Amino acid sequence: MQRLFKCQFYFMTLLVAVLSVVGTATSDDHTDISTDSVEQKTQKPTIIILGSRHFANPGMDGTNTKMDDVLAPKRQREIEQLVTQLKAFQPTKIAIEADPARDTRVNASYQDYLAGTYELRRNESDQIGFRLAKQMGHPKLYCVDFWDDWGKAFSLDRDKMDFDTFAKTNNLEHLLPSPPTEGKITQDEDGTIWIEPEKYVSIIDMYVQDNQPEGIRKEHQLYLRIARIGLGREYPGANWVWYWYERNLKIFVNLTRITESADDRILFIVGAGHVFLVQQFLEDSGDYTIESPLKYLKADTAEKPASEKTD
Numbered sequence: 001m002q003r004l005f006k007c008q009f010y011f012m013t014l015l016v017a018v019l020s021v022v023g024t025a026t027s028d029d030h031t032d033i034s035t036d037s038v039e040q041k042t043q044k045p046t047i048i049i050l051g052s053r054h055f056a057n058p059g060m061d062g063t064n065t066k067m068d069d070v071l072a073p074k075r076q077r078e079i080e081q082l083v084t085q086l087k088a089f090q091p092t093k094i095a096i097e098a099d100p101a102r103d104t105r106v107n108a109s110y111q112d113y114l115a116g117t118y119e120l121r122r123n124e125s126d127q128i129g130f131r132l133a134k135q136m137g138h139p140k141l142y143c144v145d146f147w148d149d150w151g152k153a154f155s156l157d158r159d160k161m162d163f164d165t166f167a168k169t170n171n172l173e174h175l176l177p178s179p180p181t182e183g184k185i186t187q188d189e190d191g192t193i194w195i196e197p198e199k200y201v202s203i204i205d206m207y208v209q210d211n212q213p214e215g216i217r218k219e220h221q222l223y224l225r226i227a228r229i230g231l232g233r234e235y236p237g238a239n240w241v242w243y244w245y246e247r248n249l250k251i252f253v254n255l256t257r258i259t260e261s262a263d264d265r266i267l268f269i270v271g272a273g274h275v276f277l278v279q280q281f282l283e284d285s286g287d288y289t290i291e292s293p294l295k296y297l298k299a300d301t302a303e304k305p306a307s308e309k310t311d
Helices: 002-042 073-087 100-114 124-136 163-169 203-210 213-227 236-258 272-285
Strands: 046-052 063-065 093-096 184-187 193-196 265-271 289-291
Touching: 046 124, 046 203, 046 272, 073 124, 073 203, 093 124, 093 236, 100 124, 124 265, 163 236, 213 236, 213 272, 236 265, 236 272, 265 272, 272 289
Parallel strands: 046 265, 046 289, 063 193, 093 265
Antiparallel strands: 184 193
């Protein structure tokens, strides 16, 4: 009986020891797998949104800042310096403010540029996007804008989105954006408003100024003021801002469509007014890491010829 008891005791002791070893191995294996999973989940694609002025002066905004000729030698040197600084981000893709419907045309021009048969136009997609893509050895650029006739997506006629006229005829002008306080203001025959800067600002300084978080937020707040323009069941301001939200939401979706891996580093060049909403959508999705372009932009570093040092 004692012999049987001892055998049972030894057997149980051996069983506990074996289970302990197996349990430890299982626990260690589980920990490793769990750690790998956590690391995989926390690694996200990275995006920089570079808020930009429109180099070619298309006059598409409510108030447009007039750019001087970016093809001038001095401006070209500044743009080259900007591209050199942005290169430090090491983007794997460059996205631009062009509708995907233009992808074939844009990338045909880019291929001609690589072949030396295309001269860069004045717009920021060419001047910054094409140059940087070439230096990074990228085979193409990505068109991620969304463009449609105002109100077409919601079957709204333009009268239901004309917040400016509504505000002026209903004593709501205090909700309209205030006139600029700096620069010379001019207006074309078609109503396009321009601001002509009073002093020269280098390209890099321009981007440093236009990508400050405070300024980006203030510009977004103007849209929310416009949204309040309306009375009763009339919402011309909200109708207009509604489309603005839709456009930027679809830009966000287009960015997700070009994201292929957690290793992607995407530089998106877009009008500065878009930055707040696109960045908010990206951040709120939880799927991206957002970096500020200010991390890479260093003002006043461009070397100037002796003849320009008194500017």
